[in-house]
Amino acid sequence: MRSVVIVVIAAAVLSVASRRASAYPQYQLSRDQTCSSCHLSPSGGGLLGENGYSVAETLSQYGTAPEFMYNKLPLPRWLAVGGDLRGATGYIANPDGGFALFPMQSDLYVHAAYKGFSLHVTAGGRPAQWITLNGTPGVFDRLWSREHYVMWQQDASGHDGLFVRAGRFMPVFGLRFAEHPIYTRRYGGTELYADTYGAAVEYITQTWEAHLTGFIEDPLIDPITHDNGAAAYGEVRLNPQLQVGGELMVTSSDGHSRVRGGATAKLYLPDADTLIQAELQVAHLQATGGHSPNQIIGYVMGSKFLGSALLLDVGFGHFDENVAISGLDRDAIDVNLHWFVTSHFELVVQSRLEGLGVLQSDGGPTGGWALLHGHYRL
Amino acid sequence: MKRLVLIGALFAAACGATDDRPRTLAYITETILEPTCASAQCHSAFKRAVGDQFDTLEATRESIVVNGLVVYPDDVARPTGSLLFRTLTVGGPSILDPGSGNVRMPYDAPMPDADVELIRAWIEEGAKGAQCLRNAAGHGCSVTRDAMNQPVFHVIECSPDGIAGAIVQDCPKTSTSTSVCTISSGNGQCVP
Numbered sequence: 001m002r003s004v005v006i007v008v009i010a011a012a013v014l015s016v017a018s019r020r021a022s023a024y025p026q027y028q029l030s031r032d033q034t035c036s037s038c039h040l041s042p043s044g045g046g047l048l049g050e051n052g053y054s055v056a057e058t059l060s061q062y063g064t065a066p067e068f069m070y071n072k073l074p075l076p077r078w079l080a081v082g083g084d085l086r087g088a089t090g091y092i093a094n095p096d097g098g099f100a101l102f103p104m105q106s107d108l109y110v111h112a113a114y115k116g117f118s119l120h121v122t123a124g125g126r127p128a129q130w131i132t133l134n135g136t137p138g139v140f141d142r143l144w145s146r147e148h149y150v151m152w153q154q155d156a157s158g159h160d161g162l163f164v165r166a167g168r169f170m171p172v173f174g175l176r177f178a179e180h181p182i183y184t185r186r187y188g189g190t191e192l193y194a195d196t197y198g199a200a201v202e203y204i205t206q207t208w209e210a211h212l213t214g215f216i217e218d219p220l221i222d223p224i225t226h227d228n229g230a231a232a233y234g235e236v237r238l239n240p241q242l243q244v245g246g247e248l249m250v251t252s253s254d255g256h257s258r259v260r261g262g263a264t265a266k267l268y269l270p271d272a273d274t275l276i277q278a279e280l281q282v283a284h285l286q287a288t289g290g291h292s293p294n295q296i297i298g299y300v301m302g303s304k305f306l307g308s309a310l311l312l313d314v315g316f317g318h319f320d321e322n323v324a325i326s327g328l329d330r331d332a333i334d335v336n337l338h339w340f341v342t343s344h345f346e347l348v349v350q351s352r353l354e355g356l357g358v359l360q361s362d363g364g365p366t367g368g369w370a371l372l373h374g375h376y377r378l
Numbered sequence: 379m380k381r382l383v384l385i386g387a388l389f390a391a392a393c394g395a396t397d398d399r400p401r402t403l404a405y406i407t408e409t410i411l412e413p414t415c416a417s418a419q420c421h422s423a424f425k426r427a428v429g430d431q432f433d434t435l436e437a438t439r440e441s442i443v444v445n446g447l448v449v450y451p452d453d454v455a456r457p458t459g460s461l462l463f464r465t466l467t468v469g470g471p472s473i474l475d476p477g478s479g480n481v482r483m484p485y486d487a488p489m490p491d492a493d494v495e496l497i498r499a500w501i502e503e504g505a506k507g508a509q510c511l512r513n514a515a516g517h518g519c520s521v522t523r524d525a526m527n528q529p530v531f532h533v534i535e536c537s538p539d540g541i542a543g544a545i546v547q548d549c550p551k552t553s554t555s556t557s558v559c560t561i562s563s564g565n566g567q568c569v570p
Contacts, residue, residue, distance in 0.1 A: 289400050
């Protein structure tokens with residue numbers, strides 16, 4: 001029976017272990033210069049463009065037709081449709097251990113464009129809100145639209161230039177790692193389902209890009225975060241293998257406010273076909289009552305492309321909840337191995353070792369997981 | 379139990395250590411519970427797993443009082459016996475599958491012992507802010523436990539910021555039924 005509990009909780013907690021992982025920042029610099037080169041969204045993620053399809057085919061072990069439904073259902077040029085289905089199984093120990101098997105994602109994307117204007121909608125499953133101990137959520141309690149926005153782009157047929165969008169989407173901030181348990185996402189202002197209503201002005205070139213987003217607490221549903229604020233992110237590619245960036249986010253919520261500032265960097269080593277990327281944030285929280293802790297959130301990841309269809313990530317994360325108080329830091333070591341089997345199907349072995357004060361003499365691992373994650377892109 | 383021992387050792391070792399963080403429900407909510415517990419699939423407003431929500435002060439107050447995570451005044455005398463403290467250390471009884479054993483929280487990431495100690499100290503100092511619950515005006519509700527560790531509901535005087543006053547009414551309890559205190563239109567009242 002205990003294993004049943006673990007499985008249930010695993011489904012509730014780890015079913016999101018890498019949801020919305022359709023964007024791979026590992027590809028930037030190593031395979032192309034910008035996210036928008038491969039994705040329709042200026043911030044990356046979700047639907048692929050023609051170049052993205054080409055990359056998906058090229059990088060897979062058994063390249064299949066990369067288009068939606070293997071191009072068996074041809075679409076007009078003004079319409080793009082896609083989707084992501086994910087599930088995972090494996091072992092979790094944090095600190096109890098047990099087997100887990102759970103769905104992760106079921107999203108459908110629709111993008112309709114007319115000249116420079118476009119409408120994007122993501123619809124799919126969501127975790128139902130708790131009702132009561134014996135309550136059963138209805139079908140509509142399990143469905144939602146995580147993203148929906150209208151966008152205008154300066155170059156209707158290109159990937160660069162000015163983009164303006166309004167609607168519901170994730171504020172653009174930092175490196176936008178795919179796996180949301182990564183500390184710079186979980187504790188860094190872009191946790192899972194932090195998508196909310198806002199407006200963004202974004203400018204992208206091959207050598208630099210800038211994103212400015214203003215956002216509000218979602219007034220329509222019970223949201224993940226209750227923040228109102230603004231986020232700014234910019235990056236400069238000093239050369240085709242090196243990029244540095246800066247980030248700033250200011251939020252206020254329910255009597256407290258927070259300022260996050262940080263830096264990002266990416267370095268691609270072509271001889272080793274390896275990308276190193278890092279993000280460091282310093283956050284200042286103005287809590288109710290006047291106490292104002294400063295926090296440090298960091299993550300560094302090395303990604304090695306092994307042949308044409310394998311990608312190995314090794315990452316290290318650090319989060320210090322309050323730098324003035326000892327013993328409030330935690331660390332995580334992640335090792336992920338991606339196998340791009342076909343243009344549409346990917347297998348990932350994901351593992352994490354997480355603990356309190358791993359770098360301290362009295363610290364030690366306190367949990368983690370090892371999961372086999374399957375991802376099918378429609 | 380091992381974690382309790384570790385925390386006990388921390389208390390001993392921490393004598394004289396500087397942890398001047400406010401022992402208030404607002405601070406604990408904003409700096410510990412919200413970032414640690416209120417994630418997408420757990421205790422955010424989005425999910426409200428097992429009915430607990432820790433992403434705002436008001437939601438935390440309601441969860442602690444209504445779900446008996448800290449029972450005032452009983453747990454003040456022995457904070458380590460509160461459901462909240464035990465859930466963070468040795469684990470609490472599973473709500474999703476009663477009788478199957480304990481589940482320790484947070485499930486997906488460890489909570490530093492210093493944070494657990496701050497929560498313990500807050501309870502010991504009176505659990506201010508979550509002694510009772512009420513809406514904009516009127517009386518509120520509180521819960522205590524009887525000799526059999528069963529909940530007993532009371533209508534009480536309660537300030538808007540969760541400070542308990544005198545008991546106005548004990549909700550009737552018989553061998554076959556228990557009435558509970560609920561908030562309706564800002565007033566606590568016993569409901570069969």
